[in-house]
Amino acid sequence: MVPAESKQYTSLATDWMVDMSFRLKIFLLCITVYILTLAATCIVITESSYQGLLKTEVNRCLGEQSSIYSTSVLYLITNLKQDEIKTGIESYGQRLVDMFRSEDINIELLKENGELVASSYADSSPASRDELDEAVKGSRSYILRTIGDKHLIYISELIEVNGQKMLMTVIKDITHVDRQKANLYLFFMQFGAVGMVFVALITAVMSKYVTRRIEVLSGTAGKIASGSYGERVEISGNDEIAALARQFNTMAYEVERRIDELEREGERKQRFIDNLTHELRTPLTSIIGYSDFLISAKHDQAAFHKSLGYINSEGNRMLIMVNRLMEMILLRKNGVNIEKHKALDLLEETAGVMRAKAEDKGVSLVVEGEALEVSLDRDMMKGVLINLVDNAVNASKAGGTVTLGISKEGRGTCIYVKDQGKGMEDSEITRVLEPFYRVDKSRSRKQGGLGLGLSICSEIVKAHQAELKIESKVGEGTVVTILFQNN
Amino acid sequence: MEKILIIEDEEPISELIKLNLSTVGYETLTASDGEDGLNHIKNGNVDLVILDIMLPKKDGYQLLPFIIQRNIPVILVTAKDGLGDRVKGLNMGADDYIVKPFEGLELLARVRSVLRRSGKQKDSFNLDDIEIFLQQRKVLRNGNEIILTPKEFDLLRVLAENRNMVMSREKLLQMVWDYDFEGNTRTVDMHIQRLRDKLGTGRIKTIYKLGYRLDG
Numbered sequence: 113m114v115p116a117e118s119k120q121y122t123s124l125a126t127d128w129m130v131d132m133s134f135r136l137k138i139f140l141l142c143i144t145v146y147i148l149t150l151a152a153t154c155i156v157i158t159e160s161s162y163q164g165l166l167k168t169e170v171n172r173c174l175g176e177q178s179s180i181y182s183t184s185v186l187y188l189i190t191n192l193k194q195d196e197i198k199t200g201i202e203s204y205g206q207r208l209v210d211m212f213r214s215e216d217i218n219i220e221l222l223k224e225n226g227e228l229v230a231s232s233y234a235d236s237s238p239a240s241r242d243e244l245d246e247a248v249k250g251s252r253s254y255i256l257r258t259i260g261d262k263h264l265i266y267i268s269e270l271i272e273v274n275g276q277k278m279l280m281t282v283i284k285d286i287t288h289v290d291r292q293k294a295n296l297y298l299f300f301m302q303f304g305a306v307g308m309v310f311v312a313l314i315t316a317v318m319s320k321y322v323t324r325r326i327e328v329l330s331g332t333a334g335k336i337a338s339g340s341y342g343e344r345v346e347i348s349g350n351d352e353i354a355a356l357a358r359q360f361n362t363m364a365y366e367v368e369r370r371i372d373e374l375e376r377e378g379e380r381k382q383r384f385i386d387n388l389t390h391e392l393r394t395p396l397t398s399i400i401g402y403s404d405f406l407i408s409a410k411h412d413q414a415a416f417h418k419s420l421g422y423i424n425s426e427g428n429r430m431l432i433m434v435n436r437l438m439e440m441i442l443l444r445k446n447g448v449n450i451e452k453h454k455a456l457d458l459l460e461e462t463a464g465v466m467r468a469k470a471e472d473k474g475v476s477l478v479v480e481g482e483a484l485e486v487s488l489d490r491d492m493m494k495g496v497l498i499n500l501v502d503n504a505v506n507a508s509k510a511g512g513t514v515t516l517g518i519s520k521e522g523r524g525t526c527i528y529v530k531d532q533g534k535g536m537e538d539s540e541i542t543r544v545l546e547p548f549y550r551v552d553k554s555r556s557r558k559q560g561g562l563g564l565g566l567s568i569c570s571e572i573v574k575a576h577q578a579e580l581k582i583e584s585k586v587g588e589g590t591v592v593t594i595l596f597q598n599n
Numbered sequence: 600m601e602k603i604l605i606i607e608d609e610e611p612i613s614e615l616i617k618l619n620l621s622t623v624g625y626e627t628l629t630a631s632d633g634e635d636g637l638n639h640i641k642n643g644n645v646d647l648v649i650l651d652i653m654l655p656k657k658d659g660y661q662l663l664p665f666i667i668q669r670n671i672p673v674i675l676v677t678a679k680d681g682l683g684d685r686v687k688g689l690n691m692g693a694d695d696y697i698v699k700p701f702e703g704l705e706l707l708a709r710v711r712s713v714l715r716r717s718g719k720q721k722d723s724f725n726l727d728d729i730e731i732f733l734q735q736r737k738v739l740r741n742g743n744e745i746i747l748t749p750k751e752f753d754l755l756r757v758l759a760e761n762r763n764m765v766m767s768r769e770k771l772l773q774m775v776w777d778y779d780f781e782g783n784t785r786t787v788d789m790h791i792q793r794l795r796d797k798l799g800t801g802r803i804k805t806i807y808k809l810g811y812r813l814d815g
Contacts, residue, residue: 397700398611404703405615408765409622410814419618422611 138319146311154300162293169286177267177282180212188273201276205230222279233283243268247279263287325353341368387548395426440571448489448575455486455518462497463516474510481518486525486596488576496569500529500592507533524597532589541582545570601646602626606636608654619703622763633657640666646719651676667692672717674709711760724759726815731759745797754790762815765806
């Protein structure tokens with residue numbers, strides 16, 4: 113047999129996600145979210161500010177270029193007018209380049225066919241120059257290039273003076289914009305690292321707080337599992353864990369209640385068995401003891417008759433007890449035969465049976481109540497009532513009254529037997545329905561009681577789907593009520 | 600004779616104990632509840648108490664300290680054969696216990712042994728002109744000693760202690776010879792015969808098919 117505990121409850125048990133502690137999961141989750149958010153923010157902000165900077169820089173460069181361009185054109189026009197030799201504009205190329213070049217600005221002048229006129233740009237330019245193709249058509253054009261570790265802007269425009277054409281390209285180094293971008297990234301990373309330390313600390317504390325409560329829950333569950341069914345979780349708040357804890361407590365309460373119930377049921381059964389053993393052993397002790405005495409002891413006539421008398425009466429007691437127990441068993445097995453009956457007639461009949469005994473004791477027996485119909489097994493219920501009235505009369509003193517009555521009670525009907533007798537302690541009330549229980553052991557035995565009457569009554573009432581209630585106060589009396597539902 | 604108080608609420612049981620005890624010659628008193636029993640203990644000169652645990656008014660456990668205080672030995676009668684009950688009773692100072700249902704001879708044996716231990720047992724029995732001294736293991740008839748073998752004396756003692764009760768041969772073998780087997784009952788018959796001859800009394804009766812009885 114494979115014990116139930118070894119059953120594999122989930123195939124995820126070996127998954128690394130499941131193996132990781134909950135605290136670590138929370139921690140990693142927070143850190144991941146933090147890093148992703150920071151990275152996204154960093155990229156968006158840096159890139160957008162870079163784009164802005166770049167745009168401003170390009171505009172600045174374009175402005176610079178247009179001033180260079182217009183100055184160049186003006187210079188060329190002026191010089192060409194005064195030039196009588198009519199040299200081409202190319203001859204002014206080197207001068208233009210020298211005029212405008214600076215630390216970060218280079219000027220390149222090309223003929224329309226791409227032939228170099230003059231250039232201050234020492235590094236090699238790329239083979240394909242798309243901006244030149246555009247410029248040749250007459251419009252200004254620029255392009256951004258990364259050459260080596262440098263970021264450059266190429267702005268090209270066609271110069272046309274007196275019908276002579278030349279392509280002027282202003283090349284400007286704008287690498288400082290990229291550096292700014294790199295700086296921004298660096299800043300974010302430093303800031304992120306510092307933030308990370310704080311986030312890690314906060315998350316560690318938070319996850320500890322969250323998981324501590326889970327640990328409390330699991331600890332309590334462990335205690336309950338090991339048998340302390342009274343354990344409860346103390347968790348305040350309104351989150352899911354608090355809700356879980358409340359549900360857990362409800363469950364624990366229910367488990368404890370049912371276990372208590374089972375234990376009480378077990379105790380009741382144990383008591384029944386103990387009592388049954390005792391009740392069987394007592395008459396047997398007499399029967400065996402007296403017969404043994406008659407066999408082995410020298411005895412006179414009186415002792416002989418006494419012994420035989422006890423053997424006989426105790427034997428009969430056992431027979432009655434066995435019959436009663438059979439009644440209880442059969443009642444549980446066969447149930448009752450329920451029909452509608454006039455209850456008041458039944459009460460009168462019961463009172464008729466018991467009146468003689470009551471009068472002998474000086475107790476008056478009164479029947480009261482409305483003419484109601486009740487669904488019941490007439491013979492059995494009569495037996496119950498006789499038993500209850502008998503108990504009531506036994507408990508009463510001379511001059512007392514026993515009342516047998518019927519009344520409406522909510523949606524049902526109740527039949528009650530009320531006395532002004534000596535009453536019972538609360539502890540006794542809970543036990544009087546148990547088989548073999550006697551309130552007054554010696555007195556009841558002398559009257560031939562077995563301690564089975566009320567427990568059989570209780571069984572009969574249960575078979576009617578009715579309820580037997582006992583209220584009692586020491587010195588004031590007892591009321592036994594049979595409550596019939598849905599009449 | 601020793602006076603024994605029986606505190607037992609179940610009348611048939613109480614009467615049964617009383618019958619058995621008085622048959623072998625003990626004096627008996629009966630009480631049917633705890634308070635009644637306590638009154639007897641306070642008033643009377645009681646040598647031993649046979650006490651039921653489950654009693655009305657005051658139960659056996661409540662009575663025990665009062666009885667022990669007066670140096671009276673106690674045998675508990677318990678219906679439950681639960682170990683706890685007996686252990687509790689013995690721990691509280693009871694001398695012995697018997698469990699219902701019990702045999703008459705067992706009850707007598709326990710009563711005798713408790714009385715002997717507490718020194719309350721009478722030391723001698725009288726049978727007509729014969730006197731039996733338990734302590735000295737001596738038997739006198741009209742002042743003249745009758746010489747008995749140790750086994751013969753033990754046999755006489757057992758019969759005398761359980762007088763009026765039939766003792767089976769097996770029981771006698773067990774009690775006198777410490778044998779626990781059923782053969783050799785002839786030994787018992789031979790010793791009985793010798794005892795009858797030496798004592799010269801007709802009080803040791805043969806009960807057909809059952810055993811022997813000393814009428815007293």
